[in-house]
Amino acid sequence: MATTPGPPESWAFDEFLPTAPSTGEVTIRVRAAGVNPADAKHVATARPGLEFPVPIGYEISGELAAIGTGTRIGSGEAEVGDEVVAFRVQGGYATELTVPAAKVFAKPTTLSHPEAANLLLVGTTAAEMLAVTGAAPGETVLLHGASGAVGVSVLQQARLRHVRVIGTASPERFDAVRRFGGVPVAYGPGLAGRVRALVDGPIAAALDAVGTDEAVDVSLKLVADRRRIVTIANPSRASAEGFLAIAGSMPDSARFRDEVRSELIALAQNGDLVVPVARTFPLAEAPEAHRRLATGHPGGKLALIV
Numbered sequence: 001m002a003t004t005p006g007p008p009e010s011w012a013f014d015e016f017l018p019t020a021p022s023t024g025e026v027t028i029r030v031r032a033a034g035v036n037p038a039d040a041k042h043v044a045t046a047r048p049g050l051e052f053p054v055p056i057g058y059e060i061s062g063e064l065a066a067i068g069t070g071t072r073i074g075s076g077e078a079e080v081g082d083e084v085v086a087f088r089v090q091g092g093y094a095t096e097l098t099v100p101a102a103k104v105f106a107k108p109t110t111l112s113h114p115e116a117a118n119l120l121l122v123g124t125t126a127a128e129m130l131a132v133t134g135a136a137p138g139e140t141v142l143l144h145g146a147s148g149a150v151g152v153s154v155l156q157q158a159r160l161r162h163v164r165v166i167g168t169a170s171p172e173r174f175d176a177v178r179r180f181g182g183v184p185v186a187y188g189p190g191l192a193g194r195v196r197a198l199v200d201g202p203i204a205a206a207l208d209a210v211g212t213d214e215a216v217d218v219s220l221k222l223v224a225d226r227r228r229i230v231t232i233a234n235p236s237r238a239s240a241e242g243f244l245a246i247a248g249s250m251p252d253s254a255r256f257r258d259e260v261r262s263e264l265i266a267l268a269q270n271g272d273l274v275v276p277v278a279r280t281f282p283l284a285e286a287p288e289a290h291r292r293l294a295t296g297h298p299g300g301k302l303a304l305i306v
Contacts, residue, residue, distance in 0.1 A: 057092025
């Protein structure tokens with residue numbers, strides 16, 4: 001947990017006994033916790049309403065250790081021992097955790113625990129980006145950061161919608177973009193021209209998962225309707241330039257992401273949505289996992305193993 005505002009190196013582990021689940025709650029024996037930039041970002045500095053210590057970790061995969069009386073999980077009936085995932089919880093960097101049952105769903109059998117623990121934060125973010133920009137079958141959209149975790153989920157979900165995606169990436173990551181159905185293009189000077197050379201018609205929308213000024217400038221240049229540009233990484237430019245910014249902390253975003261969880265789990269169960277995992281770390285090495293994540297190019301998701 002974060003005992004004070006600061007980087008992951010300042011976090012500390014503490015022993016605790018999870019509370020027994022009451023009606024509407026379950027206790028999960030954690031097998032893996034997803035590692036996300038938001039884990040560190042949200043406790044890096046003090047802000048109004050944030051009281052320390054703060055438990056870390058928003059998504060987990062594991063097994064039901066206890067179920068409150070008369071309680072069903074988000075996906076229906078469940079029994080002790082069932083494998084589950086939970087998203088938009090607090091304190092996932094733990095061995096056991098008691099959480100609201102509505103946040104818990106049967107784990108897709110197609111995914112390992114490290115993969116399942118990284119499905120929903122990026123998956124719901126990607127789904128919202130496609131939804132708010134109105135990406136429709138037959139359209140071409142521009143995706144900044146196509147080889148990153150959110151980008152990979154956008155690519156897969158867009159392919160299922162028959163939306164063509166031109167995705168920015170470094171040349172060494174082009175194969176990853178192609179693997180998930182995108183058309184790669186190198187970021188850097190001249191990006192707008194390279195994108196135009198790949199399309200006959202308009203770029204209908206732009207989805208920014210990196211937040212650079214280049215990403216914003218090119219999006220504004222290529223997309224006619226600013227209501228079809230969205231960022232998850234540069235809210236200040238969005239406010240100044242009149243396009244969309246979304247975040248899990250926004251009520252509308254939180255509501256959408258909660259509603260789409262079941263759909264994404266079903267896609268994963270069908271094999272239509274995968275989660276590339278680059279590396280796992282023991283739970284005690286959470287700060288090292290975040291140091292790796294901070295490099296910006298981990299090559300896939302990272303997970304903590306309990």
